[in-house]
Amino acid sequence: MDDVDLTVRAGARHAIIGPNGAGKSTLFGLISGTSAATTGRILVDGRDVTRLPVDRRVALGVAATFQHSSLFMRETALENVLLAVLRRPGTGLGGWRKVSARAAAIAQARTLLERVGLPTRHDALAAALSHGERRQLEVAVALATEPRLLLLDEPAAGMSPAETARLTELLAALPDEVTVLLIEHDLDMVFELADTVTVMHLGRHLKTGSPDEVRASAEVQSAYLGTMEVAS
Structure with missing residues (x-):
């Protein structure tokens, strides 16, 4: 990163693009907390989170999915989402002892799997899912933490056109309370x-x-878009 100054509006559907080596994943690592900043500040709703670890940022509503899967491969899709549900503030293994709490958490996990397009894959092991299905599961896990800021690093990578279209619809339909970067x-x-x-x-x-402003920028076309449009 070289003096990157960026503001993400609450409720936005904000995309970061650029060629390989542009620094996109590094920026995500700094925002999510998986990489340490050597200078500058990272603010979430005005709060300085620059030195906070990943779990503290998650508690503040920052959730992320990355290029490489971070799922529990020997657990089912439902169990992966359920673990994220139980990590939310105010829940946990203590409350899990109550039958009503168990039922509510399982119902929430099932609803999230249906929401991301995996209604029939609840009992499938993560290892048995296709690449696209794993990406969908990762989004469900992230949403289970009830994020205010959802960070997605190449969520459509490896997806079929139909899976990409479903993911696009899902992200567009998220409530305004969820900011997507x-x-x-x-x-x-x-x-x-x-x-x-x-x-x-x-x-x-x-x-x-705006997308139209970026498309029309001669500077952007010269640095990036022209090459990528030919490649696509």
């Missing part, structure tokens, strides 16, 4: 979903604007 190389998905697009290049912020 995503990295994505699928520019069709980006320009369909995002209301704001940030372009990065060589670790620097190049431009932020």
Whole structure:
């Protein structure tokens, strides 16, 4: 990162794009807490979280999915989501002893799996899911923490066109209380979903604007979009 200054509006569907090596995943690591910042500040709703570990950021409503799966592969899809439900503030293994609490948590987990397009995969092991299904499961796990800021690092990678379309619809339908910040190389998905697009290049912020403004920028076309449009 080289002096990146970025504001993400509450409730936005904000996409970060740029060629390989632009610094997109590094930026996500700094926001999520998986990478340590050497300088600068990261603010969430005005609160400085720069030095907070990942779990403290999750408790503040920051949830993330990454390029590489971080699921419990020997557990079922339902169990993966259920563990995330139980990690929410005010829940936990203590409350799990109550029959009513167990039933409510399981119902929430099942609803989330249906929401991300996995209504018949509750009992499937994560290891048995396709790549696209694992990406959908990761989104369900992230949503189970009831995030205010949802970070998605290439969520459509490896998905079929139908799976990508379903994911786009899911993210567009999230309530305004959930801010979505995503990295994505699928520019069709980006320009369909995002209301704001940030372009990065060589670790620097190049431009932020509406999808139309980014498309029309000669600077962006020169640095990135022209090459990517040919590739796609």
